[in-house]
Amino acid sequence: MKPAPFDYVRAGSLAETHDVLASEGGEAAVLAGGQSLVPLLSMRMARPKVLVDIMHVDELASLRVDGDAIYVGARLRQAELLGWPELAKHQPLLAHALPWVGHWQTRARGTVCGSVALADPSAELPLVLAALGGHVILSSRGAHRRVPADEFFQGIMSTARNDDELIEAVSFPCRRNGEGYAFREFARRHGDFAIVACAAIATEKSVRLAVGGVADRPVVRDFPEVSDEALGDFAAGLEARDDLHATASYRRMLVCKLGAETIAEAQACRA
Amino acid sequence: MPRLSADARHNVRLEINGRAHEAEAEPRMLLTDFLRHRLGLTGTHVGCEHGVCGACTVQIDGAPARACLTLAVQADGASIRTVEGLAPEPGRLSVLQEAFRRHHALQCGFCTAGILMSLDWYLREKPDPSEAELREFLSGHICRCTGYVPIVAAALDAARRLRETGESK
Ligand SMILES: Cc1cc2nc3c(=O)[nH]c(=O)nc-3n(C[C@@H](O)[C@H](O)[C@H](O)COP(=O)(O)OP(=O)(O)OC[C@H]3O[C@@H](n4cnc5c(N)ncnc54)[C@H](O)[C@@H]3O)c2cc1C
Ligand code: FES
Ligand code: FES
Numbered sequence: 001m002k003p004a005p006f007d008y009v010r011a012g013s014l015a016e017t018h019d020v021l022a023s024e025g026g027e028a029a030v031l032a033g034g035q036s037l038v039p040l041l042s043m044r045m046a047r048p049k050v051l052v053d054i055m056h057v058d059e060l061a062s063l064r065v066d067g068d069a070i071y072v073g074a075r076l077r078q079a080e081l082l083g084w085p086e087l088a089k090h091q092p093l094l095a096h097a098l099p100w101v102g103h104w105q106t107r108a109r110g111t112v113c114g115s116v117a118l119a120d121p122s123a124e125l126p127l128v129l130a131a132l133g134g135h136v137i138l139s140s141r142g143a144h145r146r147v148p149a150d151e152f153f154q155g156i157m158s159t160a161r162n163d164d165e166l167i168e169a170v171s172f173p174c175r176r177n178g179e180g181y182a183f184r185e186f187a188r189r190h191g192d193f194a195i196v197a198c199a200a201i202a203t204e205k206s207v208r209l210a211v212g213g214v215a216d217r218p219v220v221r222d223f224p225e226v227s228d229e230a231l232g233d234f235a236a237g238l239e240a241r242d243d244l245h246a247t248a249s250y251r252r253m254l255v256c257k258l259g260a261e262t263i264a265e266a267q268a269c270r271a
Numbered sequence: 272m273p274r275l276s277a278d279a280r281h282n283v284r285l286e287i288n289g290r291a292h293e294a295e296a297e298p299r300m301l302l303t304d305f306l307r308h309r310l311g312l313t314g315t316h317v318g319c320e321h322g323v324c325g326a327c328t329v330q331i332d333g334a335p336a337r338a339c340l341t342l343a344v345q346a347d348g349a350s351i352r353t354v355e356g357l358a359p360e361p362g363r364l365s366v367l368q369e370a371f372r373r374h375h376a377l378q379c380g381f382c383t384a385g386i387l388m389s390l391d392w393y394l395r396e397k398p399d400p401s402e403a404e405l406r407e408f409l410s411g412h413i414c415r416c417t418g419y420v421p422i423v424a425a426a427l428d429a430a431r432r433l434r435e436t437g438e439s440k
Binding site: 001002003004005006007008009010011012016031034035038039041042043049050051053055079102103104105106108109189190191 | 272273274275276277278297298299301320321322325328331334335336337339340341342344345347389393407408410411
């Protein structure tokens with residue numbers, strides 16, 4: 001359980017980060033909180049030639065409300081976002097979901113953007129980003145683009161990010177008047193990755209349900225009319241997986257039950 | 272932007288329990304191995320080496336974190352607290368450590384250093400936690416011996432004593 005050798009660069013600026021990523025291509029890995037990357041290195045499931053540590057880049061430290069979205073820079077740790085006193089006011093869904101991301105001890109180091117970069121199909125933050133229709137802001141030497149969440153997540157740990165690109169920030173739409181938000185998750189123990197996680201957004205006219213842990217990426221569906229039947233059809237159509245923790249049919253059953261509860265909660269807190 | 276090469280050792284300077292330390296590490300060396308093998312601070316234990324068990328938990332820049340998920344070179348310049356820094360003086364245990372002893376909150380002791388470092392931080396952040404909050408907080412640690420009941424009892428007892436005495440240790 002020791003990583004294979006790699007070089008280490010502590011980047012001091014955005015430009016330096018872009019330079020390493022441009023010159024090393026796929027051989028470089030961005031090191032953020034290290035809560036997923038370091039275990040992957042230790043298990044030798046990742047063997048990059050160089051790590052570029054972005055946690056000392058001042059340009060990446062921002063957390064701000066920008067128009068109608070919360071802009072979260074790449075250096076921002078999960079615990080910092082959770083500890084932001086304005087969080088629940090600006091986006092309750094994030095405030096509900098963040099305590100489910102790992103443990104206090106991993107949130108103290110892990111970043112919001114790192115979780116989005118990893119794109120684990122069971123992870124809470126990609127699910128919330130997809131549910132809200134947020135964006136991923138990518139940059140490389142001389143280039144910059146904004147990718148919508150539904151285009152960014154492309155499969156199990158697979159995203160639209162190119163090798164030379166850094167996730168500079170992610171942006172989560174702020175709460176809108178008249179919407180209700182709820183998040184629920186089923187896991188073996190608190191802090192484990194979800195077996196099934198549900199995020200719901202209720203508006204006056206319809207309900208949106210987003211489901212994680214089932215398919216290879218977050219799945220978002222809008223329901224004009226909510227019924228057991230509609231939820232059942234949705235669950236049946238999901239490309240669910242069997243794994244060590246649960247069978248595909250158990251996951252589908254959880255989507256129906258947890259989904260209905262999450263939707264009911266979102267409707268009840270619509271204000 | 273210096274690039275630390277994979278096959279050389281580099282100087283790492285950090286503060287541990289209030290004292291400056293310096294030793295060499297290759298980029299791939301984990302903070303756990305740095306503490307234990309380079310600095311001889313073997314109070315920090317190593318279990319799973321992938322972030323799950325919590326045995327290696329230390330405080331990095333004021334918050335509990337996994338030493339096995341941090342590279343030594345990444346921690347260059349950081350301030351770290353380990354279990355060696357808990358007791359106020361030789362021969363005297365901290366309030367939390369004393370409560371662990373009174374409640375038999377450890378058996379083999381493998382998980383204990385990590386749990387103490389987490390709780391030491393938590394009880395300062397949240398001096399009056401409920402049992403449910405403590406249990407949720409402790410989900411970041413695995414103990415194979417005690418069944419957790421005495422650990423929760425020790426933490427509640429320590430919290431009460433710390434509130435009463437207004438002590439921070
Ligand atoms: C015990 C344990 C339990 C956990 N439980 C959960 C859980 O329940 N839910 C959950 O979602 N996560 C969980 N995690 C993982 C979570 O803690 C990580 O923080 C997160 O997945 C990655 O964030 P990081 O900042 O640590 O990224 P790192 O580990 O540093 O990086 C992860 C990956 O993303 C890349 N990357 C990071 N930042 C960027 C960037 N800005 N631009 C481009 N690429 C980047 C890295 O190169 C790497 O491939 C758990 C981890 C542990 C150890
Ligand atoms: S050894 Fe670090 S969490 Fe298990
Ligand atoms: S006392 Fe043995 S693992 Fe906790």
